[in-house]
Amino acid sequence: xxxxxxxxxxxxxxxxxxxxxxxxxxxxxxxxxxxxxxxxxxxxxxxxxxxxxxxxxxxxxxxxxxxxxxxxxxxxxxxxxxxxxxxxxxxxxxxxxxxxxxxxxxxxxxxxxxxxxxxxxxxxxxxxxxxxxxxxxxxxxxxxxxxxxxxxxxxxxxxxxxxxxxxxxxxxxxxxxxxxxxxxxxxxxxxxxxxxxxxxxxxxxxxxxxxxxxxxxxxxxxxxxxxxxxxxxxxxxxxxxxxxxxxxxxxxxxxxxxxxxxxxxxxxxxxxxxxxxxxxxxxxxxxxxxxxxxxxxxxxxxxxxxxxxxxxxxxxxxxxxxxxxxxxxxxxxxxxx
Amino acid sequence: xxxxxxxxxxxxxxxxxxxxxxxxxxxxxxxxxxxxxxxxxxxxxxxxxxxxxxxxxxxxxxxxxxxxxxxxxxxxxxxxxxxxxxxxxxxxxxxxxxxxxxxxxxxxxxxxxxxxxxxxxxxxxxxxxxxxxxxxxxxxxxxxxxxxxxxxxxxxxxxxxxxxxxxxxxxxxxxxxxxxxxxxxxxxxxxxxxxxxxxxxxxxxxxxxxxxxxxxxxxxxxxxxxxxxxxxxxxxxxxxxxxxxxxxxxxxxxxxxxxxxxxxxxxxxxxxxxxxxxxxxxxxxxxxxxxxxxxxxxxxxxxxxxxxxxxxxxxxxxxxxxxxxxxxxxxxxxxxx
Numbered sequence: 002x003x004x005x006x007x008x009x010x011x012x013x014x015x016x017x018x019x020x021x022x023x024x025x026x027x028x029x030x031x032x033x034x035x036x037x038x039x040x041x042x043x044x045x046x047x048x049x050x051x052x053x054x055x056x057x058x059x060x061x062x063x064x065x066x067x068x069x070x071x072x073x074x075x076x077x078x079x080x081x082x083x084x085x086x087x088x089x090x091x092x093x094x095x096x097x098x099x100x101x102x103x104x105x106x107x108x109x110x111x112x113x114x115x116x117x118x119x120x121x122x123x124x125x126x127x128x129x130x131x132x133x134x135x136x137x138x139x140x141x142x143x144x145x146x147x148x149x150x151x152x153x154x155x156x157x158x159x160x161x162x163x164x165x166x167x168x169x170x171x172x173x174x175x176x177x178x179x180x181x182x183x184x185x186x187x188x189x190x191x192x193x194x195x196x197x198x199x200x201x202x203x204x205x206x207x208x209x210x211x212x213x214x215x216x217x218x219x220x221x222x223x224x225x226x227x228x229x230x231x232x233x234x235x236x237x238x239x240x241x242x243x244x245x246x247x248x249x250x251x252x253x254x255x256x257x258x259x260x261x262x263x264x265x266x267x268x269x270x271x272x273x274x275x276x277x278x279x280x281x282x283x284x285x286x287x288x289x290x291x292x293x294x295x296x297x298x299x300x301x302x303x304x305x306x307x308x309x310x311x312x313x314x315x316x317x318x319x320x321x322x323x324x325x326x327x328x329x330x331x332x333x334x335x336x337x338x
Numbered sequence: 339x340x341x342x343x344x345x346x347x348x349x350x351x352x353x354x355x356x357x358x359x360x361x362x363x364x365x366x367x368x369x370x371x372x373x374x375x376x377x378x379x380x381x382x383x384x385x386x387x388x389x390x391x392x393x394x395x396x397x398x399x400x401x402x403x404x405x406x407x408x409x410x411x412x413x414x415x416x417x418x419x420x421x422x423x424x425x426x427x428x429x430x431x432x433x434x435x436x437x438x439x440x441x442x443x444x445x446x447x448x449x450x451x452x453x454x455x456x457x458x459x460x461x462x463x464x465x466x467x468x469x470x471x472x473x474x475x476x477x478x479x480x481x482x483x484x485x486x487x488x489x490x491x492x493x494x495x496x497x498x499x500x501x502x503x504x505x506x507x508x509x510x511x512x513x514x515x516x517x518x519x520x521x522x523x524x525x526x527x528x529x530x531x532x533x534x535x536x537x538x539x540x541x542x543x544x545x546x547x548x549x550x551x552x553x554x555x556x557x558x559x560x561x562x563x564x565x566x567x568x569x570x571x572x573x574x575x576x577x578x579x580x581x582x583x584x585x586x587x588x589x590x591x592x593x594x595x596x597x598x599x600x601x602x603x604x605x606x607x608x609x610x611x612x613x614x615x616x617x618x619x620x621x622x623x624x625x626x627x628x629x630x631x632x633x634x635x636x637x638x639x640x641x642x643x644x645x646x647x648x649x650x651x652x653x654x655x656x657x658x659x660x661x662x663x664x665x666x667x668x669x670x671x672x673x674x675x
Contacts, residue, residue, distance in 0.1 A: 131587045132542050159654065177512045177659040205469050205567045214651045229590075230542045230567050230663050234648065237655040250468045250594040253566075257587040311571065314551045317496065318574040322514040326567050 063312025069304045070294075070331055077300040078292040080335060081246070083280035085109075087116065088289070089137070089248075090275040091126070096226075096248035097289050098208050101188050103165045104201045105158040105242045108210050112221035112242065113279060114151040120222065121277035126255065130263025132229030135252040136211060138222055140271055148222065157216040158240045160198035166190065169199070170297050172305065174322050178202070178233040184296035187330040188244060191236055201241035204231045204326035206249055210240040228253040231326040246291055246332045290335040304331065400649025406640045407631075407668055414637040415629040417672060418583070420617035422446075424453065425626070426474075426585075427612040428463070433563075433585035434626050435545055438525050440502045441538045442495040442579045445547050449558035449579065450616065451488040457559065458614035463592065467600025469566030472589040473548060475559055477608055485559065494553040495577045497535040503527065506536070507634050509642065511659050515539070515570040521633035524667040525581060528573055538578035541568045541663035543586055547577040565590040568663040583628055583669045627672040641668065 064072070081099055089096040102109045115121060121137070124146070128136040139146050163169075169190065171183040179191030182202065189207070192199040201207060208226050212219030219240055226245050245252070260266040280288050294301055305328050310319040401409070418436055426433040439446045452458060458474070461483070465473040476483050500506075506527065508520040516528030519539065526544070529536040538544060545563050549556030556577060563582050582589070597603040617625050631638055642665050647656040 129591075131590055157654075175512060175514045177514075177661055178657055216654060232664070233661065234645065234657045234664065236657070238653060253468055254466075254591055254593055256591055308571065316575060317494075317553060320515055320571045320573070324514055324570065327569065327571065 063310060064303060064307050065311070065313060066304055066307045066331075069300060069307050070333075073294070073300045075336065077295055077298045078333075078335075079295050080290070080292050081280065083288065085243075086280035086289075087112075087243075088276075088278045088280060088283070089121075090277070091251050091272055092275065093251045094248055095289065096251050097246050097291065098226075098243050099187070099246050099293070100243040101186065101201060101241075103167075103185070104161055104188070104190075104199070105210075105240050108155050108158055108219070108221055108240045109242050111151050111155050112210075112224075115148070115221055116277050116279055117282075118149045118151065119276070120146060120148065120151065121274050124274045125271035126252070126274070127258075127271055128225075128262060128264045129228070129252075129255040129257050131257045133227075133232060133263065134225040135228050135255055136223060136225035137272075137274060138211065138224065140268065148220070151220065151222070153220055154215075154217045155210075155220050155240075157210075157212065157219060159216070159237050160193075160196070160200040163192055163194070163197045163199045166192075166199050168297055170301070172323070172325060172328065174309070174324065176325055178236055182325040184301070184328075184330060187293045187296050189325050189329070191325075200237055201243075202231070202325055203227055203233050203235045203241065204244075204329065205229070206245040206329070207241055208243045208245060209235070210242060212239060226252050233326075246293065247289060291332055292335045294331045296330055301330070304328075400647060401640060401644050402648070402650060403641055403644045403668075406637060406644050407670075410631070410637045412673065414632055414635045415670070415672075416632050417627070417629050418617065420625065422580075423617035423626075424449075424580075425613075425615045425617060425620070426458075427614070428588050428609055429612065430588045431585055432626065433588050434583050434628065435563075435580050436524070436583045436630070437580040438523065438538060438578075440504075440522070441498055441525070441527075441536070442547075442577050445492050445495055445556070445558055445577045446579050448488050448492050449547075449561075452485070452558055453614050453616055454619075455486045455488065456613070457483065457485065457488065458611050461611045463589070463609035463611070464595075465562075465599060465601045466565070466589075466592040466594050468594045470564070470569060470600065471562040472565050472592055473560060473562035474609075474611060475548065475561065477605065485557070488557065488559070490557055491552075491554045492547075492557050492577075494547075494549065494556060496553070496574045497530075497533070497537040500529055500531070500534045500536050503529075503536050505634055507638070509660070509662060509665065511646070511661065513662055515573055519662040521638070521665075521667060524630045524633050526662050526666070528662075537574055538580075539568070539662055540564055540570050540572045540578065541581075541666065542566070543582040543666070544578055545580045545582060546572070547579060549576060563589050570663075583630065584626060628669055629672045631668045633667055638667070641665075 085100040085102055087098040087100065089098060100109050124138055125140050126135055126137040127140055166185050168185045169183050171181055176182040180194060181192045183190060189202040189204045190199055191202050205227050208224055210219040210221050211223035211225055255272060257263055258265040265271050294304065305323060308328055309323040310321055422437040422439055424435040424437065426435060437446050461475055462477050463472055463474045464477055503522045505522045506520050506529065508518055513519040517531060518529045520527060526539040526541045527536055528539050542564050545561055547556040547558050548560035548562055592609060594600055595602040602608050631641060642660060645665055646660040647658055
């Protein structure tokens with residue numbers, strides 16, 4: 002299945018009929034993601050409106066997310082850490098996953114062991130359930146692949162102490178699932194000040210550790226990515242380890258499985274995993290060079306505000322609110338690569 | 339692209355390795371949808387837990403959504419109204435859309451005119467933007483298909499008077515985008531008692547009318563369905579006319595378009611529309627026979643509660659909350675058909 006993930010870097014939501022300075026090869030899916038949830042509209046022709054929004058009538062001259070990204074400085078962005086970036090290589094291309102070790106140090110350590118020992122290579126995406134998750138792991142339950150030196154059981158890190166997280170920036174908007182929400186290093190998080198706990202929220206593109214009933218029954222051998230509306234009911238119930246920052250359609254646009262829970266009913270429908278590698282394992286030339294907007298920079302506040310109260314001639318009603326999972330942090334290709 | 343949409347009717351989230359009484363041909367995607375958001379978990383083996391949850395230890399013997407559906411009575415369900423049901427026929431199968439004329443009477447009247455005059459037949463799905471929408475309409479901007487007797491401009495029905503909606507059942511859970519939320523005849527809605535207004539919310543699967551900048555620039559010739567995390571910022575900005583109740587993967591699993599906003603960059607990637615028909619136009623034998631859980635029945639309250647506070651041995655933390663778009667109304671095949 003061919004999935005094209007080319008998006009333009011400079012423009013937010015340009016009209017599809019305009020000639021565009023497309024940058025071929027750009028894989029910045031999370032930017033598309035951010036723009037989808039943030040800047041894009043549902044009507045076809047309205048896209049032109051954002052391009053025309055620069056000379057907007059005062060006092061409603063609100064910056065769009067595209068404007069904010071365009072006006073950002075290099076220091077508003079950070080590169081991915083190659084020691085905390087996974088490449089899930091599928092036949093259709095590369096899925097880039099940023100890990101969040103502050104939130105799941107032990108599970109991530111086990112996943113890194115599995116990667117180093119090539120556990121995932123040759124396994125498959127087993128499940129694609131509409132509006133829920135895509136999941137990958139070992140298809141052979143009767144004769145499972147050995148875990149080698151990785152642990153078979155890792156205690157769930159469903160929440161971690163707030164002290165683990167030095168980068169929390171609160172979103173003032175109300176949330177039904179957590180006392181406080183915000184972002185930490187670009188990841189959507191919930192926190193409960195009374196319990197002094199924090200956790201990664203199940204937004205679109207977040208990656209978690211499948212488990213059985215016991216809290217310690219997960220080990221990272223089976224992972225899933227959220228491909229639908231945020232299943233926030235899973236928050237604090239399962240270990241979340243990171244988020245997909247590029248290549249999301251390679252998982253979200255997979256055919257849905259016909260068996261219960263979206264499992265593929267025929268082995269040939271499974272999507273084989275060519276390999277999973279830590280970015281640091283690859284030579285520089287083979288890495289994806291992405292950068293993430295710093296969620297502790299003022300530009301991020303402007304990016305959120307541009308989505309909370311949208312300007313431009315298309316919007317008739319400003320929500321005055323943004324929900325945690327509707328404010329994903331922009332990702333783009335590094336400018337100098 | 340083959341998309342399989344067979345789901346089982348009786349079971350909630352059975353283990354994929356169990357022998358299952360699958361009912362071939364069942365198209366109840368929205369049930370899968372409801373179960374995805376509601377009953378299913380992200381781990382593979384955990385599915386068995388729900389099956390084992392019957393003799394749960396008191397006092398935590400909570401019903402799962404599957405239990406609620408199983409215990410429901412025929413009167414808890416209503417059939418679709420053939421005069422307000424659209425069949426969008428794609429090469430991969432049928433997408434069933436339930437219209438909500440209480441919320442958009444004029445736009446829906448225009449859409450019905452377009453259907454009756456076969457406007458959509460031969461047009462195409464033009465756009466699939468990851469985590470946002472799939473959109474269909476006329477690919478030929480230079481030489482557009484005539485609208486015949488349909489109106490070219492229909493005033494936006496972004497909100498309607500609360501008096502239009504006789505079936506509202508409030509969800510007590512907090513919401514950031516609307517003063518009150520709930521369901522009306524199975525549709526997710528927001529309402530503002532101060533403004534005496536109500537509107538359909540942009541949850542997964544909802545269908546809306548694409549428009550240009552002017553509020554009356556939509557006419558139903560271009561429609562979209564939400565295929566990602568609920569873009570609630572569109573609420574009160576655009577006319578929503580209904581929701582997809584079956585066949586959602588035929589839209590959600592489409593390859594994403596490579597052009598900006600997810601438009602297909604090559605004409606051959608567009609998905610041709612074979613036809614759009616009102617169910618009432620087809621002979622009985624050719625109709626989809628689906629029923630929707632009545633959102634004004636006590637069983638619906640139980641269904642919501644089963645998702646707000648989940649039981650069973652898998653759940654470690656009960657959210658005590660359900661977000662509007664995480665509580666889709668179950669849909670299933672009619673028992674007697």
